[in-house]
Amino acid sequence: MPSHSASIFSISTGSTEPIYRQLVSQVQRQVAGGQLAPGDAMPSVRDVARTLALNPLTVSKAYSLLESEGLLQRRRGLGMWVADIGARKGSSATMRAEMLRPTLERAAVEAAQLEIDPKTALSIFAKILKGKR
Amino acid sequence: MPSHSASIFSISTGSTEPIYRQLVSQVQRQVAGGQLAPGDAMPSVRDVARTLALNPLTVSKAYSLLESEGLLQRRRGLGMWVADIGARKGSSATMRAEMLRPTLERAAVEAAQLEIDPKTALSIFAKILKGKR
DNA sequence: TGTAGTGTATTAGTTAGATATAACACTACA
């Protein structure tokens, strides 16, 4: 049961997406992907706030939402942990694909407005995917 | 020189992205893609506001930004028109690809967090692109 | 027992985005 540092997060202050929402969706994806496994200790609110230069309450807001979702578990006086309900390790491939969908749908709309044909859009995406690993 | 109706816009109120920014980027893409050609008349502020149930000020804010960017031109008492600086018809393929990049880069990051391999991510995107036309 | 580390509550203030209402200067056209 490893314990994670604040480096599992990376927020962009320039984005219009609220910070607490960025934190929430990052945890959702990393739990679904398995990087955050049941029983793992989450970085403390103060740790994340210090590292990312945020207000502790902003981080706490994200953690609270994740707790009410059932993804995290709170242990009084100790901190937050990845919940092990069902002892699942990550989510099914179809569920994870479903989580990726919205962003790709948005990309498809943008490609259409830009008059970029599907073949070209795919090759751009392929290059990006290649570079990211 | 066609004149466009408010139907060139489609905003999502649920998104965290400000409405006026949604309008701005949609015009940017449609000008780059060529759907909005130099000399075309834009729908009036009041028309867009009425159709999309927005405040005219929100639309005006988007138009003002686009004017300061040089994409639109204002004719006093008449309305806004797609600027014909350089008489460009759309942008080059590389420029349009560049505009699509940010969203696809975000998708790549999400795919990595979801542990979705590049091949699978590409096939999901391909299916979406196929369905969108 | 004391100390440091958990998440959280409280209260207050700031900022950006969006709305509402009214008014202004301008233009085309019957």
Added chain:
DNA sequence: TGTAGTGTTATATCTAACTAATACACTACA
């Protein structure tokens, strides 16, 4: 000359998101 339609300005109000400082109850551990 009216009338209706342009974008814009001004003032005020509202909400969500974020920050700031302080304090609380709880836990592990030297």
